[in-house]
Amino acid sequence: MTLAVVRNDEPLADRLATWARTRPDTLAYTYVDHLADPRGVPHGCTWSELHRQATGLAERLRRVAGPGERVAVLAPSGLEYVVAMAAAWYAGMIAVPLFAPSLPGHADRLAATYEDCAPACVVTDPASSAGVHEFVAARRRRATIVVADGSPGTGPPPGPVRRDDVAYLQYSSGSTRTPAGVEITHGNLTANVHQIQRALIGDRSPVTGVNWLPLFHDMGLLATVAIPMWAGTRAVFFDPAAFLMQPVRWLRLLSGQPAAYTAAPNFAYDYCLRRLGHDDLAGLDLRGVFRWLNGAEPVRAATLERFARRLTAAGTGLDENAVAPAYGLAEATVFVAADGLDRRPRTTAFDRARLGAGQAVPAEAGADHATLVSCGHPVGQRVAIVALGRAVAVPDGQVGEIWVHGPNVARRYWRRPEHSEQTFGATLAGPVPDGLPQGPWLRTGDLGVRHDGELYVTGRLKDLMIVAGRNHYPQDVEETTAGACGVLGRVAAFTVPVEEHEGVVVVAERSRSAGAADWRPDEITRTVRRAVWRRHDLALHDVVLVEPGSIPRTTSGKVSRTACRDQYLALGPAAEGRGGAGDA
Structure with a gap:
């Protein structure tokens, strides 16, 4: 075999020709x-x-x-x-x-x-x-x-x-x-x-x-x-x-x-666990898998724990240090940061009230908390956490928008000059911390925080639910809803205009494994409302229970909150107050 001489900056098409030759x-x-x-x-x-x-x-x-x-x-x-x-x-x-x-x-x-x-x-x-x-x-x-x-x-x-x-x-x-x-x-x-x-x-x-x-x-x-x-x-x-x-x-x-x-x-790891049969893991040898990347949507600590526990208990040889939570987006090609340090994923329990106020403070024992998963460090690029509306980089511990700068960041959207300038042409204002450029920066639209030098993603800016002056992350409400009773599958949480304020709506699918005797809509609705109130001090405007497969998903299988909200609003008053099964 001819030895290949390749450069780290060689385009993929040239690499393909090289491998074909060598x-x-x-x-x-x-x-x-x-x-x-x-x-x-x-x-x-x-x-x-x-x-x-x-x-x-x-x-x-x-x-x-x-x-x-x-x-x-x-x-x-x-x-x-x-x-x-x-x-x-x-x-x-x-x-x-x-x-x-x-x-x-x-x-x-x-x-x-x-x-x-x-x-x-x-x-x-x-x-x-x-x-x-x-x-x-x-x-x-x-x-x-x-x-x-x-x-x-x-x-x-x-x-x-x-x-x-x-x-x-x-x-x-x-x-x-x-x-x-x-x-x-x-x-x-x-x-x-x-x-x-x-x-x-x-x-x-x-x-x-x-x-x-x-x-x-x-x-x-x-x-x-x-x-x-x-x-x-x-x-x-x-x-x-x-x-x-x-x-x-x-x-x-x-x-x-x-x-x-x-x-x-993350949803794929959960889905895999739900669909695995009693004998499906028998005889599997996963010792050679050195990296299980979990990214493209918020990474849930509970999912990481369940996946590792079940596959380890089955004797598959899963290496828990191989699980790598990651963060990225299409505007940065895909990858921005990951916890690839060959250690168990790092999680931190933050005080929920302080997090809603924009500060990431570890919760005291027994206090209400939100557990977030570290996405580690960026590699080959810069990440800044920027105060909302002020374009000023904030220190560790403060929540802001995630901005990215690096050779992997795209230059623009196709035929969208105004949108491109807003997204790819951001500039830091005021004194710029050492090591960070003035610009141009990619505004990701994602919220995050640095804690102990590592990146934690807290939510999507456009999905952030602000109710009575407090910030609520939809994935937290969705997780609480799904865990309130054992008969719910996918969940979507979003806000809708209600008179002069915003109301939170939860749409939840019936789990495919839920039997007819377990499906009691009025009781489920009360249980969900009670759980969200106790956990988040949040009164839900509406709870809608739907059949499996009713919640819209993206082409990659993730829940589309925007599409679900659009469907809900299209139904008008007929959608409100439905605790029974139906289509969102």
Whole structure:
């Protein structure tokens, strides 16, 4: 095997060409197809095969579009998706990772995103071709459709990729209104992958990434496609739908791997625990999993504890030091900070009342508290906690908005100049603490605090519920609601205008495991109201109980509070006071 000489700032497309030359027959990506066969059929691709297929697809793309034009990827997870992303980069075009029109419940979002990015061409896989043709035919913009059929290229190798060129547009999975695509350059992508490597993988080699997250999701794209392409390591992945049907498949693919990492949002760890059968953990060997990344949404201490306790008790060999809470967002490519220190996740119980007033003070024994999980330290970038409305960095212990500065931070949104300036062009006012630049800063819209030098995320600024002058975090109310009785599943908490103040509404799904005899709506409603009042000194305006699957979710599976609130308000007075089952 020829030794590869690679640089830490080398774009991913150039790295792929390097691995194809230096390790051509090494297995790169393996897609395990559970939808065709429940047992899972692996389909592998070597570095040279990926390079040849990407080169062939890039040649076809150049015939219908020019450099800098958008290539929308409308396909399910699979090897074709990886080929499509690489081909767009080889062709000097901007990839737009999306999803096939067959994904249920997100047709409006796909249509809006398609119109916003205005693609010159669309890439799909053979199985999705008919649906994609129908989708494109119904659009105002008729892009050329190219099917990734595995045809190898015959032309010359691709030219060098420029770091300042846009690699792809990342559309947030949680957007419910006009979508905004983040312009991720090749330089942003390379910088963030290198930061992740330093923070979470280190010098381990070889490693295998085992993941199921959708490839149009920022964390899924980085964990499954980008990190292996940057490091020349192996990726094993499968479809999110296959995970939702049987989450134990995730653990089985991780079992026996000598050195593996994986990544998922907090809800996935909870979902996995709920769906595991009595014998599902028998025989699993998870000793080789060196990193269980938990990010993309607030990390809950209770979830970390339950997951580690159950898998450890089952004798799987889970290393509790391998669990890594993390923080990131699409505007920073994905990764900002993580607790990757090979220790058990650090949690701190903060005084709930003081936290609501903007101060993070450890609670005294027996006092009402909110337990938050540390997301560790940023790697290769700067983070400031900034006072709301004043653009002044605050010291440790004070809650403020999280601002980020680094080579991984995108420069703007696609065709959104005013929104871009507000988000990516922030400047610190007044004296700037040592080591921090004046600007430009990314305003994340997330609330956080530094405690003992580590970053704790307290909530989302737009989701913060301010009632009678006090701050309440929706995830705290949701956790209290879910724990009030054992028959509730997903929960969404949000505020609505009520006369001259804001009222808090809780929408809760019936757990799929709840029997008919356990489902007593009036009693459940009283229990939830009582629990939230006692824990948060908060009187709920309304409690709505709904059937499983009623609460809207994003394309990555997270609860969408905004969409749930919109549905609730659309129902008007008919929604209020319903303690029985129904649709939010």
